[in-house]
Amino acid sequence: MRTTVRGGSLAALLALVAVSGCRAQVVDAHGTPTPARTTAGSTRAPDDAKEGTGSPAPGSASPEPEPDPAVSTTPPPRVLWSRGDRGRDVREIQARLRQAAWLFEGPTGTYDIATAAAVRGFQGKRGLARTGEVDAVTWRRLLSMTREPTRWELYAFGGQPATRPDPRCMTGRVMCVSKTSRTLRWMVDGRTVSVMEVRFGSQYTPTREGVFSVAFKSRHHVSTIYHTSMPYAMFFSGGQAVHYSADFAARGYAGASHGCVNVRDEAKVAALFAQVRTGDKVVVSW
Template sequence: MGDIRRRGAVALGVGALVAPLTIAATATPAQAASCTATTGPYQKQVERFLGRTVDGKQSSGDCSAIRSFQTKHGITPNIGYAGPVTWGVMDLMNRQKAVGKNPNKDGKCPTNKGRIACVNLTLQLSWVQDGKKLVHGPVPVRTGRDKYETRTGLKKIYWRDIDHVSNLYDVPMPYSQFFDGGQAFHSVGLSMWNPPGSHGCVNMTTKDAKKYWSLLKNGDDVFVYGRKPGT
C-alpha cells in the first residue's frame, strides 16, 4: 500500500479489529427453528407494526409474518415470537421514520463547521449537512454494540480507502472512511437493523456508503452523539 497504508496501520492499531469483526461475528445465517404458537409480550405492538389484526393473540399468520421480519433483519432465533428484541427493532424503525427530513431538529450536530457528517447513535441515523442545509439523508446506520460502542465527539476523516481489506482478518470493508482510530463509515452486506450491532464502525448500505464517499473527503468533520439503545 505504501506510506499511506503504514500510517493508517499505526493509527488503526488494535482498532483495526472493529470493522472486520462486525461482519464476521454477525453474518451467520438465522437459526432454523419451528414457528412458535406462544404469544409474546409485545404481541399487539408487533401486530400493529406488521399490519396484522391487533388482538394480542398469536396465530399461524402472525407467526409467519413475524418470522419473515426476523429473518430479513437477522434477528435470532427466528421463530416468530413477539419478544423485546423484535419489538425494539420495530420501535426504532418507527422513531427513525418520524424524524422525516429534519434530522438535526435538536440542533446537537454543529452547524458552524461547513460540511459535516452527523451520527445520532440514539436513533441510529446519519446524515451530511452544510451548515444548516441538509445535503444527504438521514439514512439508517448500524453502530457499535455494547462494549464496542462507536465513540462520541467531534472527529475528522483522516484516511479513505475505497477497497479496504482488513490486514488482520482479510475481510472487505468497501468505501471505508476512517474518522477515529479503527472506526469508519463503510458498507456491509447486512440489514441496518441487524442486532446487536457492529464492533464500533458505522455500517451503511452500499448505496449510502457510495454516496458518503462522493460527498466527503479527508479533513471533513464527523460528529457522533447520543447513545445506542442497549449500550
C-alpha cells in the same frame, strides 16, 4: 242402500240405521235432505277441511318460513388494515407477526404481499377466515398472543425517522451520526443533504462518541484485524470508520459492528463517499 223416512219418529229412524248399517239421510216433511250429524251433534266437516289439508281460513296469518341454519346473518368483522396501507400501525402488525413467527421480513411499514401471506397463515391456524386482511377479530387475536413491540423491533430493518441534528452539526460539512435514532445525516452548512440508517458497535466494541474529522478514505478497504470487507470506508477515529456493511443489509439490527458506523444502503453510502472530503467533520452523539 239409502233409506228415506218421512214423518216417522226419531226412535224408529235410529233403529233402522242400526239394523241396516247404512248411512241414513234424513228428509223433512217437504222431502229436503238435512246433513247427518255426528254423535256429538255437530255437523261433520268435509274431508278436505281436516287438519293439515286445504287452505288456511280467511284472515289468518301465514306461517313464517324456517330460517336456513347454513346461511349466516352475522355481518363480517370490520377490516382495519389491508394491502397497500402504510405507516406506523402497519409496522406494529409486522412486528407482532414476527413475534408470532409468521413474518421474517421487515417491518417495512408497507402492507405488502409478504405481510398478507403471513396474515393468511395466522388466520388459518386459528380457524379464522383466510382473507389476508387484518380485521377486528384477527387484530384482537394477534394482540392477545403478542406484546407491545419495542422501538427497535418496529425499525428492525431501518426506516426510523431521524432526530433533530446535534447543534455541533449546524456549521460546515458534517457527517452527523445519532445513536438515538440510528441515523446518519450528511449536512452542509446546516442543510441536510441525505439521511441513511446506521448501526454501531456492541457493548464490547462500542462506537466512540465525540467530534472527529475524516482522516482518510478507502474505497475497497479490508480490515486488517477482522479480515472483513469495509467498502466505502471513511475513517474518523483510529480504526473506526463509516462504511457499507453487507451484513447489516442482510441481518438488520440483529447484529452489530466492531465499533464502526455501518451503513446498510450501498447506493447511499456510495454517493456519500463521493461527496465527503478528507478533513470533513464527524459528530457522533446520542
